[in-house]
Amino acid sequence: MTSPLQFFKYSRGALQAENVPLESIARELGTPLYVYSANGFLTPFRELQEELIEFNHLICFALKSNSNLSILRLLAQEGSGMDLVSGGELYRAEMAGVRAENIVFSGVGKTAEEMKQGLAYQGTGIYSFNVESLQELTVLNQVAVSMNRRAPVALRFNPDVNAKTHPYISTGLKKNKFGISKAEVLEVIRSLDQMPGIHLKGISIHIGSQLLSLSPLDDAFGKLRELIDELQQHLKNRLEMLDLGGGLGITYKDEVPPSIPNYAKLIRKHFGKQLKQHPGMRILIEPGRSLSGNAGVLISKVLYRKKRRNKDFLIIDAAMNDLLRPALYESYHEIVPLQQGPRKSKNSAKTSIVGPVCESADCFANDRDFSLQPDCGDFVAILSAGAYGFSMSSTYNSRPRPAEVLIQNGEFKVIRKRETWADLIRGED
Numbered sequence: 001m002t003s004p005l006q007f008f009k010y011s012r013g014a015l016q017a018e019n020v021p022l023e024s025i026a027r028e029l030g031t032p033l034y035v036y037s038a039n040g041f042l043t044p045f046r047e048l049q050e051e052l053i054e055f056n057h058l059i060c061f062a063l064k065s066n067s068n069l070s071i072l073r074l075l076a077q078e079g080s081g082m083d084l085v086s087g088g089e090l091y092r093a094e095m096a097g098v099r100a101e102n103i104v105f106s107g108v109g110k111t112a113e114e115m116k117q118g119l120a121y122q123g124t125g126i127y128s129f130n131v132e133s134l135q136e137l138t139v140l141n142q143v144a145v146s147m148n149r150r151a152p153v154a155l156r157f158n159p160d161v162n163a164k165t166h167p168y169i170s171t172g173l174k175k176n177k178f179g180i181s182k183a184e185v186l187e188v189i190r191s192l193d194q195m196p197g198i199h200l201k202g203i204s205i206h207i208g209s210q211l212l213s214l215s216p217l218d219d220a221f222g223k224l225r226e227l228i229d230e231l232q233q234h235l236k237n238r239l240e241m242l243d244l245g246g247g248l249g250i251t252y253k254d255e256v257p258p259s260i261p262n263y264a265k266l267i268r269k270h271f272g273k274q275l276k277q278h279p280g281m282r283i284l285i286e287p288g289r290s291l292s293g294n295a296g297v298l299i300s301k302v303l304y305r306k307k308r309r310n311k312d313f314l315i316i317d318a319a320m321n322d323l324l325r326p327a328l329y330e331s332y333h334e335i336v337p338l339q340q341g342p343r344k345s346k347n348s349a350k351t352s353i354v355g356p357v358c359e360s361a362d363c364f365a366n367d368r369d370f371s372l373q374p375d376c377g378d379f380v381a382i383l384s385a386g387a388y389g390f391s392m393s394s395t396y397n398s399r400p401r402p403a404e405v406l407i408q409n410g411e412f413k414v415i416r417k418r419e420t421w422a423d424l425i426r427g428e429d
């Protein structure tokens, strides 16, 4: 079971990760501060590895969810591949030493430059470009031909899963910009003879994020299976791989996401037979949030308590530039004190926790009942901040980005320094 406190636990009233108390780190390094637990990434990763062990498989961590080099190295050393969506992410993968055959490149807007970069990666080029449109395929073909290469491709199929029956992912599905239809896939197959720079390896899908039910994946996998059955009749060579995407949800509050064993069971149900019959066929998955989300917290210090008639505002030193999700998606994050103490009854009003940025959207929690009421100078942890936290941060309001810390084997290490004011104006005239 995932939980916001799965890898961060109280011991004698102090919040810790892997037996390291977070408050001492916060005092030493200042706040706001991202803190990750290595076990937070490794535990779900290893569980997925074990569940898929019977297949020729590759787990490609969606590095946009958390792209710190040390995190990428941590996962790559465990055998993880990477799913990336930009030239910048490919550069990060290269700096982290991720092997070419473990990289897939997704995204609707790859430039010719990025295609070149992918084809040249470590000399051999990456494992697959997950192509999202016919025009993109045409450009990729031209780029590959100009380099005297064949680009490995998976077509990203949009399975058009009925969004209405699955409201949790409706936003992911209305975005028509992702993927191509079955008719277009078939059209591409017919035109492959005219594309000497393309090597069709497989089909990919990715239907959305923070999925809390397996049923949309069940639908999508079913449609994918139908499609590949049909394709195999038209293709000279067998498909070499299927990329099933990411999207498994996590618990932010009290949601119950699908378990990893049940997720693996669904993969087995749809593709187990094919994969057993064709051991050369490789299955990929692209988990992001389910590996990183509950592996990290954002620590912040309470600056002020501002009393209003019916509620209090707690102003903390972290803001929407550090963690954008609440402002962007009105998403929920649990917020807990680093030190548990006796309830302070004078502060029993409903509380909103807000940051210092000049936007009303800069709010981490609205009208919450806090059984433990932090006061000025106290530290709090915003939980489940390991995915789409630092990687979405900005310097809005000219706030330097926070430091990042990794706790592993009972020790902590700064894996990204706090930005300085000089960093803020770097490159400006």
Ligand SMILES: *Cc1c(COP(=O)(O)O)cnc(C)c1O
Binding pocket: 062, 064, 065, 083, 085, 106, 107, 206, 208, 209, 210, 245, 246, 247, 248, 286, 287, 288, 289, 290
């Ligand atoms: C973002 C993304 C993922 C990861 O999604 P999660 O919900 O974080 O698991 C996987 N594949 C693609 C193509 C993506 O764009």
